[in-house]
Structure formats: C-alpha cells, structure tokens
Amino acid sequence: MEIKTAVTALSALAHEGRLNAFRLLVRAGQDGLASGELARRLGVPANTLSGSLNILSHAGLVESRRAGKSVIYTAGYANMTELLQFLMEDCCAGASDICAPLIEIALACDCDDKDKIDA
Template identity: 45%
Template sequence: MDKEAALRALAALGQDTRLEVFRLLVRTGTGGLPAGDIAARLDIVQNTMSAHLKVLDHAGLVSAEREGRSIRYAPDMTGFRDLLAYLMEDCCNGAPELCQPIIQAVTCKC
C-alpha cells in the first residue's frame, strides 16, 4: 500500500457512519450484508448509505458484489491488512519482534 491509498482508507474510516459500517461488516464476516440491511441495522437512509459504501469501496476497505437488484458488501480483509501493514511497516525502530503481540491480536482467522 502506498501513502495515497493509506490516506484514502484512513479518511474513509475517519467519518462516524463509515467507521460504524466497516465495524458492522467486519463483525458480519466475509459473507457481508446487502446494502439495504446495512442501512436498516444502522438506521440510515439508503441513498446516504450508498454514498458511504462507495467511499469505503473506493478506499479498498469493502468489496461489492451485485445480487440481482441489490449489492452485497463485505469487508475487504486484504485491504484492511494492507492498511495495518502500512501503518506498522517501520514498527519498533527495526525490531519487529516487539510488535508481534499487536500483529497476533489483529490477525484475522477468517
């Protein structure tokens, strides 16, 4: 991940609704949820939700798959891992073993 991609991802997560959407999708897992279900669970108008999901998709944090008339969104765990790797790239002044507990804590088993 380069600096520009990291900035897009951080900016996307720096907004309250988008952070809640991303956290919901991470809890849901790789199966994701249809956009309408996300909007209903978070009590957000669908067209507003669509705009937020588009920002998260553009930032590489969610993936979208069309299912008939709806779109199912799922967390893009590769994009999320890339962001975490970018943030921790020069971790601990060249002693990555010091960061191992953090890396183990965020390692996804999905």
C-alpha cells in the same frame, strides 16, 4: 502500500458512519450484508449509507456484488490487511514492548473461520 493509498483509506475511515459501516462489514465476513440490511443495522437512511459505501469502495475498503435484486457489500480484506501492514511497518523502533499488545490482540482474535481472513 503507497502513502497516497494509505491516506485515502484512512480518510475514508475518518468518519463515524463510514467507520461503523466498515466495522460491521468486517464482522459480517465474506458473506457480507445486503445494503438494506446494512442500513437497518446501522440505523441510517439508504442514501446516506450509499454515499458512505461509495467513499469506502473508492478507497478499496469495501467491495460489492449483485445477488438477484440485492447488492451485497463485503469488507475489502486484502486492502484492509495491506493498510494494517503499512501502519505496522515501522512499529516499535526496536522496542518490542510497544507492539507486543498488538500481537496479543491478534493472537486472541477469533480467526478460526478462514473465510474471514482469506480475500
């Protein structure tokens, strides 16, 4: 991942409402959520959510698809993984104890559902 792409993604996440929307979509998995349901769960007006999803989409962190009259949003798992890899590339500087807690978190993750990690 290029640094400009990482900065765009991190900038998109650097807002409470956008971060909450992204995290909710990550938890929703590949099924995603309809925009109305997403707005309801977040307790935000549809127009506010639309702006947030647009910014996340331009950063490659959110994807959308039509399902009848609804627009379904999902997390952009491939770009999320790239961003996490970018952030971890230079981790530890040779001191494995720095990143060890992150490995434990990843191993404890309930990632048995392959749909959540395949993108």
